[in-house]
Amino acid sequence: MTNAAPTSHAPLHIAITTGEPAGVGPELTVLAMAAAAAHWPDARFTVLGDVGLLEERAKAVGVDWAALPADRVTAEHRPLGVPSQAGKLDVANGRYVLGLLDAAIDGALAGTYDAIVTAPLQKSTINDAGVPFTGHTEYLAERTHTPQVVMMLAGTGERPLRVALATTHLALKDVPAALTIDGLLGTLRIVHRDLRRHLGLPAPRILVTGLNPHAGENGYLGREEIDVIAPALKRANDEGIDARGPYPADTLFQPRYLSDADCVLAMFHDQGLPVLKYATFGEGINVTLGLPIIRTSVDHGTALDLAGTGRADGGSLIAAIDAAVSMARHRRAI
Incomplete structure (x- = not known):
């Protein structure tokens, strides 16, 4: 992975944070990446999360994670604080979730990513881990030094x-x-x-x-x-x-x-x-x-009751990725 800003001829590079590991974020990410080649031919994706978790949730939705095209989808492995069970929150993973977001923000600010897309997180887990956290929006403003x-x-x-x-x-x-x-x-x-x-x-x-x-x-x-x-x-x-x-x-x-x-x-x-x-x-x-960077997300929460069941609907995450790609195209064309 390079830290240089992409050229106008390079594929758009989108980062995806997989969010709360006990929620639906990891499996929704897998579903979206399985559709990446058909939906976004001019983009490549870096998925930020625990690879073992992604492989496990991929099985729940019938996707072979290892078979996804490596030139289009790569995973940046970030290990869980502790093993995660679908539907069961664990405060020990609060800082893991925040670390995914920090990595995406840093990469976007450095020009590595043209946009970031965030899967849902659980605010209570981050707060219980000792980090005051109001939400994605406020945290992104703070980390990018954006006054409003x-x-x-x-x-x-x-x-x-x-x-x-x-x-x-x-x-x-x-x-x-x-x-x-x-x-x-x-x-x-x-x-x-x-x-x-x-x-x-x-x-x-x-x-x-x-x-x-x-x-x-x-x-x-x-x-x-x-x-x-x-x-x-x-x-x-x-x-x-x-x-x-x-x-x-x-x-x-x-x-x-x-x-x-x-x-x-x-x-x-x-x-x-x-x-x-x-x-x-x-x-x-x-x-x-x-923001000085492009960020989109889903319009729903972690859906703990659906996590790991294979019944979660990836429509909102696919729409968020579609918007991020479109917005990045517009910004690149300016």
Whole structure:
């Protein structure tokens, strides 16, 4: 493996972290890699994880790991802290999971990888191992020294539903104080920029929700729309960003509004994501916008009850890889 940045003629190089070893991540990775040659002819993949674990989970889904084409799929062996049993969390593997993510981030920052795709991890295992950890999004921001990032989940298809978040993993009581004019403006700038450079959308249209029921009803149900969201939208519009709103969240998610929209910006996690996941679960993806690297992921958790059974659906991981490859193509073409 070279640390030099890939040339424009080289295959795209994508890293995949296999996530929580007791969850479905390893077997979903195997399923995706079995389809790699057919899906992504211009890419090669490095899978970060314990090779013995990958071989074991490959059997559960009927894939011969050793038979995968070595010129397309390679494994960077990173040994487990302790042997892992499907469905059984072990705190001794918490640092192993974080080590996979660190290796992927370091490789992407060095130019070895054009993008990274992350299988789901278990936050509690990492925290129980003594490492404060809020989630992939916040950790990626910290490790890449990025002052502001944006979580965006998306469906698939020609006009996919995309939902970005102004705040992420916060208690609901903390959301109003976390919303500021400068913060929302920064979020809109990131969404606008990355929809253009990663997805090739020349003039993204962003619809913005209010925070309160009925978008505050002119202040009767809260003033955040008047004091924070509307001023942020005005400043964004002055910069040439096509951001509209604030709209009541309970009526925004319908075709007559979304048909011409490229992304919805919701104010908090459970305002926008239930709708997105209802519409796309199993095929949706998670994208971290604002980073100096490309990162995509699945839209689901570790599914401990399905791990090792061979019944897990690899659709979301395949969609995440597909998005990472597409985004890397757009970035390389710039």
